[in-house]
Amino acid sequence: MEKEAFFEKLHQNPRPVVVDIWAPWCMPCRAIAPSLESLGGQFDGRVDYWKVNADESLDLVQSLGVRSIPTVIAFRGGQEVARRIGAQPKIALGELFEAALTGAVQFEPGLAPLQRMLRLIAGAGLLILGWQAGPSIILLAVSGVVLFSAVYDRCPVWRALSPRLARLFHRPQATQVK
Amino acid sequence: MSYINQASWDRIVRIALGIILLYLGWAGVVPGGLGVFLKVIGFVPLITGLVGWCPLYALLKVRTNKV
Numbered sequence: 001m002e003k004e005a006f007f008e009k010l011h012q013n014p015r016p017v018v019v020d021i022w023a024p025w026c027m028p029c030r031a032i033a034p035s036l037e038s039l040g041g042q043f044d045g046r047v048d049y050w051k052v053n054a055d056e057s058l059d060l061v062q063s064l065g066v067r068s069i070p071t072v073i074a075f076r077g078g079q080e081v082a083r084r085i086g087a088q089p090k091i092a093l094g095e096l097f098e099a100a101l102t103g104a105v106q107f108e109p110g111l112a113p114l115q116r117m118l119r120l121i122a123g124a125g126l127l128i129l130g131w132q133a134g135p136s137i138i139l140l141a142v143s144g145v146v147l148f149s150a151v152y153d154r155c156p157v158w159r160a161l162s163p164r165l166a167r168l169f170h171r172p173q174a175t176q177v178k
Numbered sequence: 179m180s181y182i183n184q185a186s187w188d189r190i191v192r193i194a195l196g197i198i199l200l201y202l203g204w205a206g207v208v209p210g211g212l213g214v215f216l217k218v219i220g221f222v223p224l225i226t227g228l229v230g231w232c233p234l235y236a237l238l239k240v241r242t243n244k245v
Contacts, residue, residue, distance in 0.1 A: 114186055115230075118193055122228055125197040133204035142221075146228065 003060040006052070011078040016047045016100035021061060021071045023054045028087035029070040035090040036072070043097045074100035081105060089160040111153055119150035182230035183241035189227045196224025 010017060020036050022029035040049030054061045054069050064073065073083040074096045082099040084092060099105045111119075123146035130139030152158045184192070202208045203216030226232045235241055 118189060119228060122193050122197065122224060126200070126224075129197065129201055129204055133206070136204055139200070139204060149228075 003057075003063050006057070006060050007078075010075060013048060013078075015045075016074070016076040018043075018047055018049050018097055018100050019064075019073045019075065020049070020051045021054050021064070021066050021069050021073070022051060023069055026054075026069050031087050032070055032072075032093065035093050039090070039094055039097050042094075043101065047097050047100045072096055076100050076103050087156070089156060091164075092156075092159050111150070116150050119146055123147035123150060182243060183235045184227070184230050184232055185242040188242040189230055192223040192227030196220050196222070196227060200224065 018036075018040075020029075020033075022033070036049065040047075043049070052060060054066070064071075068085055070087065071083060071085050072088070072093060074081050076099075081103055082096055082105045084096055095105075123143050126139055126143035126146060130136045130143050133139060148155075197220070199216050199220030201220075203213050203218075203220055206213065208216055
């Protein structure tokens with residue numbers, strides 16, 4: 001799809017849009033396609049679901065700032081409200097459709113780069129120390145927790161489980177309006 | 179995030195201090211009771227640095243970061 005044609009269609013579209021940027025050779029793209037198609041059916045009439053072949057739309061892909069595929073972007077009123085990169089569980093993809101529909105992003109915005117770096121350095125330091133000091137089970141366990149806390153927002157298992165855990169404990173989700 | 183009351187430099191210093199104290203305690207550099215004390219107390223600056231929130235700052239109503 002041409003860049004100009006895409007943005008014209010996007011701005012004129014009466015409904016919010018979820019755009020799946022994929023390629024035929026991309027295995028993770030194929031893995032999430034059934035979930036996206038199912039969600040496209042579920043949200044039919046409320047959110048439109050478009051597929052963009054990255055190989056045929058290099059200009060468009062660049063102008064959307066896509067660096068890896070699959071990337072799924074939610075648009076509302078022609079403006080991007082949320083995006084997810086890489087293979088995602090269906091629940092996470094469903095959040096994108098919800099984000100397009102409501103404009104509210106229902107998932108955690110993720111760690112700040114400094115926060116992530118500090119946790120990684122501290123976790124690595126504790127891991128080395130734990131290994132040298134015995135090894136010490138306590139320090140190794142703490143280093144595991146700290147290292148996981150540095151990457152939890154990118155862990156697909158955590159992403160799949162956290163909304164369920166939140167519902168279980170009735171904890172309100174973080175809401176961010178972009 | 180609103181709960182954070184430490185600046186970036188403060189957090190880096192705390193994490194470094196925590197790792198040094200834990201190293202002195204757990205690697206056996208400091209023996210005896212002081213070593214055991216360091217094994218435990220080292221977690222305090224480390225955790226407060228990682229979380230970005232210092233309870234003592236909150237108690238004294240001070241902060242090193244900008245609101």
